[in-house]
Amino acid sequence: xxxxxxxxxxxxxxxxxxxxxxxxxxxxxxxxxxxxxxxxxxxxxxxxxxxxxxxxxxxxxxxxxxxxxxxxxxxxxxxxxxxxxxxxxxxxxxxxxxxxxxxxxxxxxxxxxxxxxxxxxxxxxxxxxxxxxxxxxxxxxxxxxxxx
Numbered sequence: 001x002x003x004x005x006x007x008x009x010x011x012x013x014x015x016x017x018x019x020x021x022x023x024x025x026x027x028x029x030x031x032x033x034x035x036x037x038x039x040x041x042x043x044x045x046x047x048x049x050x051x052x053x054x055x056x057x058x059x060x061x062x063x064x065x066x067x068x069x070x071x072x073x074x075x076x077x078x079x080x081x082x083x084x085x086x087x088x089x090x091x092x093x094x095x096x097x098x099x100x101x102x103x104x105x106x107x108x109x110x111x112x113x114x115x116x117x118x119x120x121x122x123x124x125x126x127x128x129x130x131x132x133x134x135x136x137x138x139x140x141x142x143x144x145x146x147x148x
Contacts, residue, residue, distance in 0.1 A: 003064055005030070006074035016062025021045045023061045024071055032072035032101045036129070043128025046102035047071050053109035053125075072101035080145070081108045087141040095132035102128045107142050116146050 003010055005028065012023050024030050024047070033056060036044030040055035047056045048070040075081035084107045094100045103126070110117055110125040117125070122142050130138070 001062065001065060003061060003069060004067070005069045006071055007068075007077075012061060014061060017060045019057050020047070020059045020061045020064060020069070021056040024056060024069075030071050030073050034098060034101060036099070036102075041129070042099070043102040043106060044099050046105040046128060048105055048109055051109060051112055053106045070105075072104060075104060075108060078108065080111050083145050084108045084111065084141070087144040091137050091141040091144065093134050093137040093141050095134055099128055099130045099132075103130065103138055107138070107145070110142065111145050117142065 001012055001016060003012055003023070005024065010028055012027055014023050014027055021033060021035060024033050033047055034044040035057060036042035038057050040058040043055065045055055045057040046053050048054065049059070049064055050067050070078070076085060084104050088094065088100065088104060106126055106128050110121065114121050122139050126138055126142065
């Protein structure tokens with residue numbers, strides 16, 4: 001099967017029902033997308049599929065054929081993604097950093113869909129878990145990007 005990840009076509013050999021996360025990490029060697037819970041609850045595995053924040057740990061690779069998958073490795077190639085990363089750095093969001101790739105992906109999807117999100121929009125979209133509790137810094141970074 002062929003999938004498009006970060007603008008490049010890849011032939012994958014894993015079964016169609018294999019979670020996209022394992023194709024990204026194990027077959028393609030892109031380890032920025034993290035495994036957290038395996039049940040789509042924590043968000044560490046968040047990628048963008050056609051611009052939508054999606055939990056890759058429960059998304060079968062067969063379901064993304066013909067769609068554009070973006071991982072953290074390519075987020076800097078996107079103007080919004082680059083601004084999100086810059087805001088993450090400026091606000092010193094990461095502590096341990098484990099969840100941050102998923103957080104950045106969720107924030108990028110939010111800003112692309114709602115360029116000027118309200119506090120409610122931010123709260124509704126930024127639901128990925130952070131063991132270090134950097135939620136205030138995450139929200140501040142999202143607000144910074146939204147302010148332009």
